[in-house]
Amino acid sequence: MLARAASSRSRLAGPRAAIALACTVALSAACATLDGTSNDGVNLPSAGDGPFRPLVGAELAVGAVPPYVFGVQAQAYEQPSAVGVNDDPSSAEVWMYCVAHPKGGAVIVRTHALDGRSFYGDATDNEDTSHPAHAAPTVLSADQAWEGGTVTAPSALRANGQVWLYYAGAGGIGVAQSSDGLSFTKVPQPVLTPDATATWETSTPGAPSVAVFPDGTWHMLYAAGGAIGEATSPDGLTWTRADGNPILAPSPTVDPSTLGPGETPPFDEGSVDDPVLAPQTTFDGRFQVRVLYTGYLEAPGGTAVRDSAIGVAGRFGTSGPLTRQAAPTYTAKLHERAAAFFEYAGGSLLYVGEDDTSLSSTSPFPGIAGAYAPATETLPPPSAFADSP
């Protein structure tokens, strides 16, 4: 009898359990319709060189006018160059060298940001009256005859334990070296001067940008005659022009009558200038040369301020011509020019000289704007301003 009862329980237990489980499944299904979230546009692969978007207010110090990161009307900062303060790839701490125009002259100054955005001596930094006024110190000024009274277009890099600062003067391209990035010793003579055999160089070489490639060879890109050339060096001091110059010329001119509705001519069909050399080895082992540059719609020589945008070009390998993207990597319609590039684990920052309209929309002055890539991602809140340059 007990055995039969047990058997009966066992036969019923299966169906009842199944029906109960079926009800549970149905109930859980009904309860499972929960809100969802989308995680779009993050962690996307990127070559790191844009497209860039201007920084927004939440990414800058309180009181700063986006997208400007370094602007003082009396100094008219422009032509930035950025170099990491340390070798930590995750650090956004950066030194920026740029041209200042105190009283109409042109000198090179240095500033400093812990987060890549809040620069020592910016106008917003000096709105804080709890500390003495911060001013970006001059690190290089014209004192050599070949410089012609002006030093411009700084390009900083770290090599051999020193900061090397290439710059342009009236007679060519020079270099200075420093152990602390503040006190520089110039090489007295320019390291690249005009060469009559380089017929495409219809103007004095300028706007240098230098990097050391993995094979130890130094490479310099420079601008001349509305195009970009390349030179190489074993030591950063003795330079030889590369074969095949220029490696980047203006885009071929397009007949406006051939353009369709809404189409515009190439943004860089007038000239290309201000190269920024940013080599990298991709994760799959290919050596890639990335170059940001200023593209001008009109050829140089006119009196009007030319329309411009920041473009990107590149090549695989250590030599040869560059190919370019048809669309600019950054454009703001504010005469942007002479960009600097700073890449760290968090992303890429672009510093661009452009018309600063933060004080007046109709009378802008030169200032340095900040932009970021990947454009789909947002930077964390800024840190405090650096307390030293």
Add this chain to the structure above:
Amino acid sequence: MRAAGRLLAALLPVAAACWAADARANPLDVFGFGSRGTAMGGAVSADVTDFSACYYNPAGLALAHGLEISVGYFRADQSLYMNGKNSGVDPVKGVVGGAVVPGKVFTLPFAFGVGFHIPDDWLTRVRALPQDQPRWELYDNRNQRLWFGVDLAISPFPWLQIGGGVTFMAATKATLDISGHVDLFGPTDSSLRHQVDADLTLIAYPSIGARIEATKDLSFALVYRGQFSMDLNVDANVQAGVGLGRAGDLTTLLLALQTDTVDAFLPQQVVGGISYKPTETLHTNFDLTWVNWSAYQPPVTRIMTQLNVPPPAGGWPAGIQPPTVPAPTVVLPIQIHDIVIPHLGVEWRAITQRTWEGFLRAGYEFQKSPIAAQTGPTNYVDRDRHSVSAGLGLRLPAPATLLPGDVRLDAHVQYSVLPTETTTKVDASDPVGDYTAGGHIWNVGMMATVGF
């Protein structure tokens, strides 16, 4: 006369299918429909009789023995990576289920079936991305959608079942009207009013199938699923005064914007299937699905703009550049080709007791990526996919007097791996550059079916 009646009856489901204009696009192609079919790698076109026949082969509905209601839930977590970073592709999850109602037309077996997949998060999701933005083309966005199918099936002869039906989906058309004042340098001082008029319209699209029982142990199936695409059309009209500060309007801006996006496109498919029962307790199935991916239309938004901004009296102020009309979108070819997907599935009735039966299931399917290597400007990311699956089933015949039919419980787990491969760009100035992509997907779910 009797034969003519059978023929007429056979044509009914076909006619029902042909009534619709286009065919289905759904998450079911990727993750399966119902636990039994998913556990068997989708190889059930010749061996399906429950609600999931609405997707796999409507003809199978005609073999149902009684009213059945099924409901369940599944969740597919997609761990897909680019350059080792999780792409954040949303999971696909939701309630699935359906019902089968058999009967007779004249003297012929007849069945009506409905099936549905109701996602948790979005009834439908349409998203247009720039062509160069990397995205998991076949796994992101397009699988976030409602699916609802209604099918009819009939068995004009004991050895032949024919079925067909329609599936419903929504398309979106919207108009956005904006008017007000735009301050060129003071966005916070701008005041705009907007009005949105949006319509969610139904699209119906067909599928038809046939099943032939060659012998008691051998069956064949042929299924056709048509082509489907979902359009998102948004028209925007902007009429606003444009000015500087509080100086009043300088001019009036008139902007007419028309966007047209084809999204969630799924190509037509043909499935051929075979089911063989070597023993009374073992089903071995094999399906081949041809997918006409070469007809794929990239989900790129085509924009047509008309802009009229007359210069103010005295011309534009210094430093102000009037806006210009962007050039029409140039859609780059995606380079995608047709594929054939093999599906393998087995089902073994491992335990047979007087009051219950237990089933073990397993399956495999391989989908070679139809998208060519993205070495150019576009980045429609995809990889080959191997899916292995397993499942358990429990059948309780007539467990209670209230339930004269079966109660069935089914569960599945499916693991898909997309082997990591490197995409190498031709152009060194490509803003995306080289990247690796790959990952895996876990898909688990349960179903409960009650027969009456």
